[in-house]
Amino acid sequence: MTPAAADALAELAALEDPKARAVNERHGDAHGVNLSKLRAVAKHVGMNTDLARELWATDDVAGQLLALLIAKPRELSTDEIDGMVRSTRSSKAHDWLVNYIAKKSPLAEELRRGWIDDAEADARAAGWSLTTVRVMKTPDGIDLDGLLDRIERELADAPSREQWAMNETLANIGIRHPSLRDRAVAIGERLQVLADYPTSPGCTSPFAPLWIAEMVRRQS
Known part of the structure; x- marks a missing residue:
């Protein structure tokens, strides 16, 4: 792990709140970091897709949420975004992945077509979310x-x-x-x-x- 990734995870760990974790876990999110504070971390870390890849690979939910805030959608490949939607174990990370990455990616239509008929329900859900964008903006x-x-x-x-x-x-x-x-x-x-x-x-x-x-x- 690079020093930058270790520092980011340590900063998130310092923000961990057991009460927040208990609430979040009831909603399918295994982390205890206040999202406003997490966004503040993302702001000072800055956009960094390589760091985002490393944070995502840790399987730490707070780290993955930070990754989604600092990744540049255009720098992620179809296979990378597809792998992310299949590997997330957090409801919030799934939502952010769809809204902050997939919807803003130049590969959105390719992802939509691949996901909407997928065997995995979470991938199909992402495909339907992208389909809603088509219905609204480019029908x-x-x-x-x-x-x-x-x-x-x-x-x-x-x-x-x-x-x-x-x-x-x-x-x-x-x-x-x-x-x-x-x-x-x-x-x-x-x-x-x-x-x-x-x-x-x-x-x-x-x-x-x-x-x-x-x-x-x-x-x-």
Whole structure:
């Protein structure tokens, strides 16, 4: 391990809070570092993809989160990003990997196509997250009706992370594409996925029919 990696891990270890770890572990994240403090570490470390690779290889969750903040997406290959999505054991690291690396990578479409039909549910979840970006920003060339067909078949029984990402695609098809809105709402109503999800006052429900209705209302 290089001195830079050892120093970064030591700094993270010094920030470890047992109470924070207990809370994080209940949500699938085996670390006890406050995320604001972790971001402060990333800021003074600076962008460094080689260091990020080394931190990721340690399998230390806080180290991997730091890695995702300091890696430059364009400097990571398809195989590297694919390997990262398969090796993470942290819910937060999975989310950050998708949002901070995969979505910003020039290889995003290649990754999306490879992941969405993958045998591993976490890879498929990442593929659906990238598909939502296509639905929202660059829908030309993507088969929206075909996506709805697949969502209708698979959403109810999908593993939780994949289900959440797939539901996001469903909602955004309904929000962004008026000609398919009624069908998207009907699928959500029939499947009832996330219909009972607890939602705080003032927040939008992730239940697709309610989500679609609220976002369309805001646009009008």
